[in-house]
Amino acid sequence: MWDVRAEAERWRRQAANDLAFARVAVRERFYTQACFIARQAAEKAVKAIAYGLGERTVVGHSVTLIVVGAVRRVGVPAR
Numbered sequence: 001m002w003d004v005r006a007e008a009e010r011w012r013r014q015a016a017n018d019l020a021f022a023r024v025a026v027r028e029r030f031y032t033q034a035c036f037i038a039r040q041a042a043e044k045a046v047k048a049i050a051y052g053l054g055e056r057t058v059v060g061h062s063v064t065l066i067v068v069g070a071v072r073r074v075g076v077p078a079r
Contacts, residue, residue, distance in 0.1 A: 008052035015044035039063075046070065 018041035025034035046066045050058045053073045058066060 002056070004051055004054055008048045011044050011048035011051055015041045015048060018044060 018037050022034045022037040022041060025031070025037060042063050043061055043066070046063050047058045050066055050070045050073070053070055055069070055073065058069075060066065
């Protein structure tokens with residue numbers, strides 16, 4: 001059986017690892033790479049939220065679209 005909590009935690013952990021690495025890149029003045037990795041961390045963090053809300057599959061790389069999907073899942077009305 002698929003464990004949504006475990007999947008969400010897996011994505012959350014990877015997002016945290018990516019963010020930690022981005023901080024190292026900033027400290028070492030690799031700014032372009034830091035931006036890229038920080039964006040990857042953001043994507044993984046919102047995927048963790050989506051999986052935590054019960055999504056079985058989260059496809060795509062748009063942070064905005066993943067957040068919109070998560071908002072729809074919980075029933076927050078659009079403005």
